[in-house]
């Protein structure tokens with residue numbers, strides 16, 4: 332069946348993989364990528380598909396209801412996959428309000444516009460909200476997050492995502508909107524903005540710069556390759572039951588310090604450096620305020636009910652990721668100098 336899917340945040344890290352997958356895999360769908368192009372949005376991520384006949388881009392901020400309404404009418408949007416968000420915990424600590432504005436207010440704005448556009452036929456349209464495992468809080472004594480784990484967000488970022496999840500469920504219950512939510516663990520892979528741990532370390536190792544490890548590096552994250560997350564989003568979009576929540580994870584827990592050491596080892600090999608050289612760059616720095624100790628997802632539900640599971644082992648995914656960054660130095664340079672923003676500002680501010 333033909334659909335016109337609005338994917339928000341499609342110029343970001345995960346969103347660009349989702350847009351690429353949908354544009355290539357579903358030529359019968361129209362894919363509308365809506366993105367405000369903040370510092371984290373980069374249309375260079377989508378170069379290969381920007382000329383595809385089923386791909387459209389709209390530079391819009393989800394805080395702007397009028398522009399959202401315009402896009403819904405112009406493209407006759409049938410479904411939404413919502414990824415646009417402020418996504419970096421450290422930024423949320425220094426500027427919580429911008430997280431409230433985009434993640435909470437922006438999401439409610441989008442829900443309202445979708446509700447009006449689909450009035451009278453809410454059961455025929457899906458609003459899919461992409462969220463994070465961080466809403467469940469921090470694990471200290473073993474165990475895993477399951478879909479029924481009570482929310483206990485600990486950072487301004489996770490509090491804002493938790494609030495947006497609650498609003499999506501409230502719209503399902505109150506207005507009978509057809510919604511689905513997924514909560515995923517930490518992603519890694521190509522196109523990841525180099526403020527996050529893995530791309531930051533790859534970039535700094537390459538340039539022999541310090542590798543800042545927060546606290547003692549004992550914090551644990553569950554890492555999933557970004558293309559596997561995009562595949563999971565495809566699965567949930569097509570097969571998920573309305574009103575349900577699906578946890579998505581890699582069954583792949585690592586302490587931060589072990590990841591950093593692994594990256595050092597692999598990069599020494601790839602760059603032909605003397606073994607152990609890159610590890611000398613490791614620098615323990617002041618811990619993040621309120622740093623969550625451990626996240627770990629139990630992804631049994633999506634595996635058993637929808638048949639999704641990760642396709643890549645971590646060692647394989649990390650190899651692919653390092654190789655991608657080494658082969659795409661220009662991308663990294665544009666992102667680190669900010670020059671990509673200038674280019675697209677000129678291009679889209681005149682529309």
Ligand code: NAD
Pocket residue numbers: 339340341342343344345346365366367368369370371372373391392393394413414415416417418419433437461462463464492514515516517518519524
């Ligand atoms: P990202 O920061 O790389 O990309 C976010 C995108 O949203 C950017 O393109 C940005 O321009 C856009 N955006 C930001 N504010 C906007 C606004 N007001 N209006 C329109 N567009 C706006 O983030 P990401 O890592 O790709 O994460 C995408 C989604 O997945 C987020 O909702 C995040 O909470 C969720 N998530 C991320 C991870 C992860 O490990 N990165 C894990 C689980 C869930």
Ligand code: TYD
Pocket residue numbers: 419420421517526527528529531543544545548550551552587619
């Ligand atoms: P990050 O990639 O910011 O993702 P999140 O905070 O959403 O999990 O951080 C991953 C882990 O790495 C987290 O425990 C914080 C830590 N970290 C560092 O030790 N040094 C860094 O420079 C960064 C960015 C993160």
